[in-house]
Amino acid sequence: MFRWFLLLSLIPLLVSGLLTFRQMRESSRQAAITELLLDTAEREAALGQILNSYRQRLSTFATNITLQTLLADFNRIEGGKPVDRRRFQEQAGLFRAVEIEEFFREAHFNRILMTGINGKTFIDTFGLETGIDPSRTKDPQKDPGKTWMDYRFDPEGRPYLIVSGPVFPHSLESQEAIGILTLTANTDETEKLLLTPREGRKTRKVSLLDRQGRVIAQTSFGSENWPPAPVLKAALRGETGVVEADAAFIAYRPIKAFGGALFISVDRSEILALIEQTRNRFLLIGFVMTQIVLVSSFAISRSIINPIESLNKAMGEVGEGNMSVRIELKTGDEIEGLANRFNQMTDQLLEREKKLSDFKFALDQSAIVAVTDQKGIIQYVNDKFCEISKYTREDLIGQDHRIVNSGWHSKDYIRNLWTTIANGKTWRGEFRNRAKDGAFYWVDTHIVPFLNAEGKPYQYLSIRMDITERKNAVEHLHYLAHYDALTGLPNRTLFYDRLNQALAQARWQKRPVAILFLDLDRFKLINDALGHPTGDRLLKAVAERLAGCLHEGDTVARMGGDEFPILLPKIAKVEDVTLVAEKLLNSLKRSFRIDQNEVFITGSIGISLYPDDGEDADTLLKNADSAMYRAKERRSNFILYSPHLHTDTYPRLEMETNLRHALEREELLLYYQPQIDLATGKMIGMEALIRWKRPGSGLVSPAEFIPLAEETGLIIPIGEWIIRTACAQNKAWQEKGLPPRLVWVNLSALQFQQKELIETLARALQETGLNPEYIGLELTESILMKDTETAITTLHEMKAIGVHLALDDFGTGYSSLSYLRHFPLDVLKIDQTFVSDLPDSPDASAIAATIITLAHNLKLKVTAEGVETEKQLAFLQAHQCDEAQGYLFSRPIPAEEMTTLLTEEMSGPLFKKGGV
Numbered sequence: 001m002f003r004w005f006l007l008l009s010l011i012p013l014l015v016s017g018l019l020t021f022r023q024m025r026e027s028s029r030q031a032a033i034t035e036l037l038l039d040t041a042e043r044e045a046a047l048g049q050i051l052n053s054y055r056q057r058l059s060t061f062a063t064n065i066t067l068q069t070l071l072a073d074f075n076r077i078e079g080g081k082p083v084d085r086r087r088f089q090e091q092a093g094l095f096r097a098v099e100i101e102e103f104f105r106e107a108h109f110n111r112i113l114m115t116g117i118n119g120k121t122f123i124d125t126f127g128l129e130t131g132i133d134p135s136r137t138k139d140p141q142k143d144p145g146k147t148w149m150d151y152r153f154d155p156e157g158r159p160y161l162i163v164s165g166p167v168f169p170h171s172l173e174s175q176e177a178i179g180i181l182t183l184t185a186n187t188d189e190t191e192k193l194l195l196t197p198r199e200g201r202k203t204r205k206v207s208l209l210d211r212q213g214r215v216i217a218q219t220s221f222g223s224e225n226w227p228p229a230p231v232l233k234a235a236l237r238g239e240t241g242v243v244e245a246d247a248a249f250i251a252y253r254p255i256k257a258f259g260g261a262l263f264i265s266v267d268r269s270e271i272l273a274l275i276e277q278t279r280n281r282f283l284l285i286g287f288v289m290t291q292i293v294l295v296s297s298f299a300i301s302r303s304i305i306n307p308i309e310s311l312n313k314a315m316g317e318v319g320e321g322n323m324s325v326r327i328e329l330k331t332g333d334e335i336e337g338l339a340n341r342f343n344q345m346t347d348q349l350l351e352r353e354k355k356l357s358d359f360k361f362a363l364d365q366s367a368i369v370a371v372t373d374q375k376g377i378i379q380y381v382n383d384k385f386c387e388i389s390k391y392t393r394e395d396l397i398g399q400d401h402r403i404v405n406s407g408w409h410s411k412d413y414i415r416n417l418w419t420t421i422a423n424g425k426t427w428r429g430e431f432r433n434r435a436k437d438g439a440f441y442w443v444d445t446h447i448v449p450f451l452n453a454e455g456k457p458y459q460y461l462s463i464r465m466d467i468t469e470r471k472n473a474v475e476h477l478h479y480l481a482h483y484d485a486l487t488g489l490p491n492r493t494l495f496y497d498r499l500n501q502a503l504a505q506a507r508w509q510k511r512p513v514a515i516l517f518l519d520l521d522r523f524k525l526i527n528d529a530l531g532h533p534t535g536d537r538l539l540k541a542v543a544e545r546l547a548g549c550l551h552e553g554d555t556v557a558r559m560g561g562d563e564f565p566i567l568l569p570k571i572a573k574v575e576d577v578t579l580v581a582e583k584l585l586n587s588l589k590r591s592f593r594i595d596q597n598e599v600f601i602t603g604s605i606g607i608s609l610y611p612d613d614g615e616d617a618d619t620l621l622k623n624a625d626s627a628m629y630r631a632k633e634r635r636s637n638f639i640l641y642s643p644h645l646h647t648d649t650y651p652r653l654e655m656e657t658n659l660r661h662a663l664e665r666e667e668l669l670l671y672y673q674p675q676i677d678l679a680t681g682k683m684i685g686m687e688a689l690i691r692w693k694r695p696g697s698g699l700v701s702p703a704e705f706i707p708l709a710e711e712t713g714l715i716i717p718i719g720e721w722i723i724r725t726a727c728a729q730n731k732a733w734q735e736k737g738l739p740p741r742l743v744w745v746n747l748s749a750l751q752f753q754q755k756e757l758i759e760t761l762a763r764a765l766q767e768t769g770l771n772p773e774y775i776g777l778e779l780t781e782s783i784l785m786k787d788t789e790t791a792i793t794t795l796h797e798m799k800a801i802g803v804h805l806a807l808d809d810f811g812t813g814y815s816s817l818s819y820l821r822h823f824p825l826d827v828l829k830i831d832q833t834f835v836s837d838l839p840d841s842p843d844a845s846a847i848a849a850t851i852i853t854l855a856h857n858l859k860l861k862v863t864a865e866g867v868e869t870e871k872q873l874a875f876l877q878a879h880q881c882d883e884a885q886g887y888l889f890s891r892p893i894p895a896e897e898m899t900t901l902l903t904e905e906m907s908g909p910l911f912k913k914g915g916v
Contacts, residue, residue, distance in 0.1 A: 024349065025272060030450060032271045033242045034461065036251030037448060038367075039264050040240070041463065043194060043206070044253055050189050051161075051257045055147050058163045061103055062181050066095055067114075068170040071179045075116045096123060108189070113182040114167075122179065150258045151187070151216045159216045161185045191217040194262075203248075203267035211236060211259035227252065227263045235261035240426045240446065244268070315342070368443060368464035374457050376400045388443075388466060390436035406434035421449045421460055430467065442471040484558040486536055487543035495557035495565055499617045502569035506610055513569055513610040514577040517624035518546070518584060520562035521602045521635045524713055528753050529787075530597060537594050538601065545587045549580070564603075565621065574609070574640070581605050581638040589636070604631040605638035613641045658694060659705055659714055663721055667693050670725050671892035672743070674901065675863060675885045678877050681909040683901070685742035685776070687885060688726040689892045690718070710748055719751040720760050727768040727775055729895055734774075738902040742804060744776040749783050758797050765801070772802030776826070780808050784823060792822055799824045806863070810851060821858060828855040832866025832886070839875040849879050856880070 061067065070092050076083045100112060100123075114123040147165035154160060162184050166177035194206050194217050207218035213232055227235075227250055231243050235252035236259075242251045248265040255262055326346070327339040364382040371380040381396050389396070389404050396403065409431065420427040427447045434440055443464035449457035482494040490498065499515070506513045520542065527535035539562065546556045546564055555567040566584070571577055585603060592599045606627025614620040627641040662668050672686040692700040709715040723745055730743045751757055765772055777798060784791040784807070795805060806827035807820075830851050837844035848864070855862045864876050867886030876884055889911055893901070904910060 028271055028352070029244075032249050032266065033251075033448075033450075036242055036249060036264055036266065037240075037446075037461075037463070039204075040251045040253040040262055041367075041446070043262060043264070044255060046193050047190065047208075047255060047262070048257060050193060051149060054161060054163050054183075054185060055149060055165070057109070058147060058165050058181060058183055061183075062165060062167045063170070064099065065170050066091070066099060067181075068167060068178070070095055071114065071116060071122060071167055072169060074122045075118070075178055078116055078118055078120055092123075109163075109183040109185045111184040113180075115180045115182075117178055151190075151210050151260065152184075153214060159187050159210075159214075161187060161190070187217055195219055201266045201270060203265075203270045205248075205265045207263045208255070209235075209260050209263070216260065227265075231263070232261070235263065240428060241448070368462075368466065370396075370401075370462040370464075372400070372460045372462070374459065376460070379459075385464075388435065388441055389433070390439075395436070404433040404435070406432050406440055408432040408440075417447070421447050421457060424449050424451055424455060424457060430471075431464075432471075441466065441468045443467060487540050487558050489543050489547070489564075490555055490557040492557070492559045495555060495559070495567065496617055498555050498569075499567055499620075502567060503610060503615075503617065505569070512571055512612075513567070513620075514571050514580075515608045515610075515620045515624045516566040516568070516577070516581055516584070516638075517606045517608075517621065517628045518564040518566060518603045519628050519632065520564075520588075521604055521632065523562040523601065525750070525753075526599060526601065528750060530594070530599070534594050534597065534599075538592055538599055541592050541594070542588065542601065546584060549583045549587050565624070577607055577609070578638070578640075581607060585636055585638065602636035604628055604635055606631055606641060607638060608641040655705065656708055656712060659692070659709060659712075662692060662694070663717060667695070668718065668721060669693055669699075669894065670722065670729065671894055672898045673885050673892040674890045674898075675742075675744070675883050676889050676911050678873070678881055678884055681911040683741065683905055683910065684883065685744060686898065687744045687746075687778070687892075688722060689746075690722055691892075706748075710750060713750065715748045715750050716754060719748055720764075722746075723761060723775075724764045724768070727764045727770045730774055731768045731770040733899065733902060734770075736899070738899070739906060740771075740774055741902070742774055742776050744778050744804075744806060746778045746808065747783070749780075749786070752779060752783050752791075752794065757794070758801070761798065761803070762801055773804070776804035776806055778806045778808040778829065781810065788822075795824050825858075825860055827861045827863055827883075830862060830864045830881075835864050835866045835872055835876075835886070836868070838872045845875065848875070848881075852876075852879050852881050 070088070073083045073088045074092075077085065077088070104110060104112075111125045112123055113121065113125070115121050147163070149161065149163040151159050152162050162182065164180060164182040167179045167181050168176075169178050190208065194208050205219045207227065208216040209232070210216055213236070228243075228245065231250055231252055234241065235254055238254045238256070240253045242249060244250075245265075246268075248267050249271060250263060250265040253262050254260075327342055364384060367382075368384045368388060369380075369382040370378055370385055372378050378396050378399055378401070381393060385396070386392060391403065413429075417427050417429065426449070427445075429445055431443050431445050432440055433443065444467045446463045448461045448463070450459040450461065452458045482491060482497075483489065484491045499513075502513050523535070523538075526538065539558070543556070543558065543564070546566070550556055550566070550568075553569060555569075557565050557567075559565055566580075568577060568580060584605065588601055588603050592601065606624045606629070608614060608620045608624040608627065610620060613623045623641040627639045631637045631639040669691045671689045671691050673689060674683045675685040675687065676682070677684045690702055690706075692702075692705055694700045706715070709718055726743050726745050730741070734740050747757075754760075761777075765775070784795075798805060804826045805824060806829055807823070807825050808829045809831040810828045828851060830848055834844045834848050834851075838848060839845050852862050861882040863883040863885065864872075864881050865885055867873055867876065867884045867888045869888065872886075873884065873888060890901070901910065
């Protein structure tokens with residue numbers, strides 16, 4: 001009876017052991033799944049870094065100025081445009097021999113293909129050694145605005161990496177690609193990353209396949225049918241997961257960078273080896289114990305039962321998860337041996353638990369981890385979850401993820417997540433969460449369901465990566481694409497988007513929309529005088545004032561330069577718009593303090609209204625721009641658009657366009673008006689005056705186009721042309737043997753403010769070979785008095801070259817006599833407004849006589865302009881005026897007639913002392 005009691009007492013021990021082993025087996029299985037998922041995630045991230053590095057190397061090489069220049073010349077050649085082909089071929093050969101080889105050494109590429117905008121090949125090394133068909137690289141041309149990469153195979157079946165992307169011009173004038181750059185590299189770095197053995201699993205196998213299932217890199221599997229077809233299809237569909245095959249656990253993950261997939265497997269026997277070994281030992285021990293009971297049951301005393309009970313209790317604790325339990329028996333028999341084997345088993349389990357703990361530590365260090373039950377209630381979070389969310393574990397455990405919900409994502413987005421994981425599939429996506437302190441953060445999330453025996457989820461493992469910096473970078477790029485970098489205002493793109501939205505709502509609601517186009521008056525003058533940094537700070541200050549004048553929902557943008565379009569999407573009547581325009585203009589009337597400068601600026605506004613002045617964005621902006629140009633005629637003014645403005649504005653725009661081409665079309669001419677020595681009647685010099693021979697209009701007076709040239713800045717290149725042409729013509733007359741004469745050239749305010757003026761003047765004299773004493777520069781009082789200290793410095797630099805200087809239109813400006821004596825002048829010119837009233841006007845006579853006396857006291861000569869009558873000439877001679885010019889002597893004449901005049905004067909003075 002006692003024997004059967006002993007046998008029956010073994011049954012609970014055996015059952016408890018079997019249950020314990022089952023729990024251990026399930027724990028090992030779940031740990032292996034987690035380990036494989038983490039391994040695929042880490043290798044995917046590392047592979048992404050490699051691919052991004054290759055993409056970055058290509059992008060860097062695509063910005064090589066030599067490459068961009070050669071490719072642009074290649075496109076011009078293919079387009080039939082003139083290019084120095086010899087120079088192009090030399091530079092292209094040097095580029096292939098030096099820069100490409102150097103780039104290959106540094107960037108680890110080995111082949112290159114470059115094509116122009118028409119698809120024709122510029123450089124191709126693909127077919128030299130490997131026989132690769134260059135047409136395989138044409139895929140990127142379907143979308144030339146993006147970088148493209150893939151793994152391909154050569155005819156011998158060897159994989160290689162191909163990277164392709166657009167090449168843009170190094171100039172910012174165009175954003176369209178000028179060609180395609182394609183590079184290849186071997187897969188050494190890929191194989192090194194994927195195939196380098198790692199500690200832990202001896203049977204771990206890794207394989208990287210492309211989208212067609214071809215092997216890019218893998219360890220030796222010994223079978224061509226790996227991975228199994230269903231696993232391969234699932235991975236190539238973009239799914240992530242772990243499959244338990246008969247012989248191995250297989251983890252798979254798509255590689256979205258090129259459409260391939262990554263597979264990692266570990267033999268089932270290795271994962272469950274320790275458990276199986278321990279189970280077999282336990283069964284063997286159980287069998288031995290049964291035999292011992294049957295043979296020696298009658299000899300067993302009460303002392304044997306206690307050790308068995310201790311063993312049973314210890315196994316129960318192991319079943320509850322206490323792997324540190326130990327059994328210490330000194331019976332000297334098989335029970336002691338069984339206890340020792342039990343202790344060995346727990347030691348092995350502790351070691352296994354340590355490895356699992358290490359895996360958990362690695363996961364905790366690299367990812368944000370949470371575990372929830374099937375209802376989404378949080379059961380576990382790691383430190384990184386607490387760190388990024390600012391919540392403690394106590395705050396989170398027992399809650400669901402709504403505790404960090406930012407409300408950013410739609411209900412459909414959340415519903416799709418739960419539908420996916422509830423069906424036992426892995427879900428991947430991005431979440432914008434809110435931390436406890438209110439800060440937002442972004443995470444890339446993988447949610448993996450743990451399935452029970454029925455295939456239903458009972459737990460969910462969430463692995464997240466912090467991608468806040470990446471998302472912030474994307475948002476920054478979006479900001480740069482839609483906002484002006486200088487002022488922070490919306491740019492053209494965003495303004496058009498808001499305008500189109502406002503127009504769509506206005507059509508539906510049948511209400512008006514207003515566009516105000518504001519342009520700063522004389523901003524270029526401020527920019528040139530004070531420098532671009534000051535001009536930029538002024539634009540920022542203007543932007544702040546304009547924005548402060550608007551209501552919520554209104555938009556002020558910057559489209560470049562000093563143009564500020566304003567959108568008023570909700571107006572009731574026209575008077576509302578005019579009130580806003582007045583408010584904007586009044587805000588600019590207060591001075592701006594920029595560094596140490598007090599700057600004044602005004603603006604001109606053109607206004608167009610939807611639907612009266614246009615029904616689309618382009619028409620409304622064009623009409624507002626036309627009204628603005630009309631407003632600029634009076635400055636600090638606003639004008640509502642009306643159809644007749646096009647008729648008034650078009651000639652001015654046409655003149656500006658034609659004037660921009662006048663230099664290159666050689667439509668500008670110089671006429672010369674003689675200057676006469678009133679004491680001798682000889683011609684001692686002449687003034688160079690510009691004329692425009694405009695096709696279809698004849699000669700255009702300077703009064704018509706010079707103000708436009710000054711407003712648009714065209715006066716700078718035109719002024720340089722005048723100086724060079726006057727020097728060249730004077731030198732040509734001297735080379736013909738004609739008597740040398742002084743030629744005077746007028747300088748504009750913009751020219752005088754240019755830092756390059758002295759260099760331009762010196763270069764013109766050097767290139768034409770003219771002696772500086774035969775060229776003179778005329779400046780008005782307003783130019784010199786704007787910044788007297790700078791003016792004095794510039795005038796002395798001019799005198800150092802050797803040219804003559806004259807103060808033109810003297811008496812009409814705001815000269816300071818205290819400064820006049822510091823200017824290194826040679827001549828004062830009496831303005832024709834005084835000369836025309838001589839000698840009948842007492843005031844004009846007194847002013848002219850005073851100017852002559854003042855000039856002579858300052859040791860300056862005096863030239864009277866606009867002399868047309870004998871009475872005027874007699875007065876000037878009576879008051880000892882030195883020189884004169886005007887229609888009494890000669891109108892301005894072209895260079896050919898002046899040549900004749902100079903030739904005739906060689907025989908004697910052409911003008912009498914008393915007149916013509």
